[in-house]
Amino acid sequence: MIPSWSVFAGAAAVLIIGWCVYRAIIRAKTPQGAVGWVVFLIAAPWVAVPAFLLIGRNRFRRNADKRQVSRIAAESMAGDAPGLCRAAAWHPRLHAFERLSGLPVTVGNEVDLLVDGEATFDAIMAALDGAERYICLQFYEIADDTLGTALAGRLIAAARRGVEVRVLYDSVGSYALGRAYLERLEVAGVKVAAPSLAIWPPWRMQINFRNHRKVVVIDGQTGFLGGHNAADDYLGKGKLFDHWRDTHLRLRGPVVAQLQRGFAEDWHWATGEALNGLMVWNPEPLARDVAALVASMGPADELDSGALFFVLAAALAQKRLWLASPYFVPDADVSSALTAAALRGVDVRLIVPDRSDHRLPWLAAFSYFDVLRRAGARVWRYKEGFMHQKVVLIDDDVACVGTANLDNRSFRLNFESMAVVHDEGFAGEVAAMLEADLARSVPLERTLRQQRLAIRFGAPLARLFAPIL
Numbered sequence: 001m002i003p004s005w006s007v008f009a010g011a012a013a014v015l016i017i018g019w020c021v022y023r024a025i026i027r028a029k030t031p032q033g034a035v036g037w038v039v040f041l042i043a044a045p046w047v048a049v050p051a052f053l054l055i056g057r058n059r060f061r062r063n064a065d066k067r068q069v070s071r072i073a074a075e076s077m078a079g080d081a082p083g084l085c086r087a088a089a090w091h092p093r094l095h096a097f098e099r100l101s102g103l104p105v106t107v108g109n110e111v112d113l114l115v116d117g118e119a120t121f122d123a124i125m126a127a128l129d130g131a132e133r134y135i136c137l138q139f140y141e142i143a144d145d146t147l148g149t150a151l152a153g154r155l156i157a158a159a160r161r162g163v164e165v166r167v168l169y170d171s172v173g174s175y176a177l178g179r180a181y182l183e184r185l186e187v188a189g190v191k192v193a194a195p196s197l198a199i200w201p202p203w204r205m206q207i208n209f210r211n212h213r214k215v216v217v218i219d220g221q222t223g224f225l226g227g228h229n230a231a232d233d234y235l236g237k238g239k240l241f242d243h244w245r246d247t248h249l250r251l252r253g254p255v256v257a258q259l260q261r262g263f264a265e266d267w268h269w270a271t272g273e274a275l276n277g278l279m280v281w282n283p284e285p286l287a288r289d290v291a292a293l294v295a296s297m298g299p300a301d302e303l304d305s306g307a308l309f310f311v312l313a314a315a316l317a318q319k320r321l322w323l324a325s326p327y328f329v330p331d332a333d334v335s336s337a338l339t340a341a342a343l344r345g346v347d348v349r350l351i352v353p354d355r356s357d358h359r360l361p362w363l364a365a366f367s368y369f370d371v372l373r374r375a376g377a378r379v380w381r382y383k384e385g386f387m388h389q390k391v392v393l394i395d396d397d398v399a400c401v402g403t404a405n406l407d408n409r410s411f412r413l414n415f416e417s418m419a420v421v422h423d424e425g426f427a428g429e430v431a432a433m434l435e436a437d438l439a440r441s442v443p444l445e446r447t448l449r450q451q452r453l454a455i456r457f458g459a460p461l462a463r464l465f466a467p468i469l
Helices: 005-027 031-043 045-056 059-078 092-101 116-129 146-160 179-187 202-207 255-271 305-316 332-343 359-374 408-413 424-439 453-463
Strands: 106-115 134-139 164-169 191-193 215-218 222-226 247-252 290-297 320-324 347-353 378-382 391-394 398-402 414-422 441-443
Touching: 005 031, 005 045, 031 045, 092 290, 092 305, 092 414, 106 116, 106 255, 106 424, 116 146, 116 215, 116 222, 116 247, 134 146, 134 255, 146 164, 146 179, 164 255, 179 191, 191 255, 215 255, 222 255, 222 398, 247 255, 247 398, 255 290, 255 414, 290 305, 305 332, 305 391, 305 408, 305 414, 320 332, 320 424, 332 347, 332 359, 347 359, 347 424, 359 378, 359 453, 378 424, 391 424, 398 424, 408 414, 424 441
Parallel strands: 134 164, 164 191, 320 347, 347 378
Antiparallel strands: 106 247, 106 290, 134 215, 215 222, 222 247, 290 414, 320 391, 378 441, 391 398, 398 414
8 A cells, every 4th residue: 555645744744853853952052942942843843843944053153164264354454453462451350351252451442431322323423424534334223214314324425525434234133124225325335235144045144143233433443332223213213112221332442443353354254355454453542541342242152152241240240240131031051140149249230121122032031030039139120111221330340331132142143242341430430320220210029920910921931932032
């Protein structure tokens, strides 16, 4: 008797599911991730198999060699720039961050705190208008709205007066950006690229691995880094929120070379073009003399640098560890590090938004709060609109601002950058800023079991997706 097509189809389905389960087990970076995929594949294979084929197979390692070539190219471009190759002073507080990033602490910097969108984009636009040689601009999201149009106008004007302008965007974050917007830039002489399109097959990279960096460098002298993207939402003028709380930095001095190196690496990765001979790699030290470094992290790193960044921050804290993040879906290592800090008596405070733009990670966060609170940490929910800043304050002298969230996507799937600043004056400014945020927040008092029904049942279910949130 000849087997029916249904038998062949069933056998093929079993083989495909089994192959996916096997690949999930050997490729997952954590046991939790492996278990999550295996359960998902067995329980709901009609959904899980397509999802695994799209986002679960870590083909990125096939491109790690190419990423390393881009990193070496960026280092070659920089030559012996002081900000990249030798430490000007010994800063033991930041030694672990130096080893993680592979870059030294720089001195002779100025670091300005930019609170919210108006201050941030006023400063960025002014810097663009003053550009003389080149502009390097990178955002996860660029929108063709009022802010995006104003930004394009500045870039086009700069290109027309002879400034070399390069723009990087992420094809997932900027999914709604039309071709017409990019063509306006290109016609004016602006060079545009998307790092995720450098991966083959490109559709897979776009779905899972993302370049989440927000970087602007002007003439190698001034740089910007932080949480804002180039869209009206980040000015509090979007459809969902009438207030958008975010934080950015303006950097001047040798540390700008580190920010620039990250852009040069991403640009080489996306286009194959080495920016030799174009960039300034030796910005003059400034009188303010703030110590700082920029840690650029991503899935091509040999270490889980994104997660380790927060583990190191927790280990460094002796008196206080204040964190602000729009999403809180930590892995076991980061969760344990924060819990251990609280148990040591460190004043651990976590500020998260009361409302969120993504429902699943917002729900999942509730399943992590109880452990922190039992250890003595305090969780605060920001009430005014939406909070999107990524800020870490360590004791009274170290502050970090950048693009990395406290979630697995920032730990292992996204390319991120964080500025680490060692300066009591700047840390005091960050402390005052976070104290103002705490005044606009309410402490979380209820345990998960005391939350309303939708959260009580939804949080554990949402947590199942933690490896990809």
